[in-house]
Amino acid sequence: MKKTKNKAPFHFPLADKLPSDPSRRALLKGAGIAGAVAVGASPTGAVLGAENQAEDVSNPLALEALETLTAAEAEVLEAICDCLIPSDEHGPGAKEARAAHYIDRSLA
Helix, strand or coil, X not given: CCCCCCCCCCCCHHHHXXXXXXXXXXXXXXXXXXXXXXXXXXXXXXXXXXXXXXXXXXXXXXXXXXXXXXXXXXXXXXXXXXXXXXXXXXXXXXXXXXXXHHHHHHHC
C-alpha cells in the first residue's frame, strides 16, 4: 500500500517561494508589518486618525521635541505602546511611562 502525504485541499503558489528557514530579520520584519496593518485596519486606527486632528496639550510627545520620529510616527508609536502595555489598577502603562519618548531617544 502506497502512503501519500496529507495535503491540504488548497495550494498557495507563493508558499513554494518562501524560505524553509527564514532569517530573524525577515521574521521580525514580517511581524512588524503585520502589526502595523492590524493596528491601521482596526477601529483603533480609525479612532487614532480622528483623535490626532485635535491638539492635545496633555500629550507629552506634543510638548517635547522629537529627535528621530515625525509627529505622526510618534503618535502611532505611542498608541501601539499603549495597546501593548495599558495602564490598569496595578500601575501606569507605557503612555504614562513615556515609552514612545524613550524609543524616540533610543533611535537617535
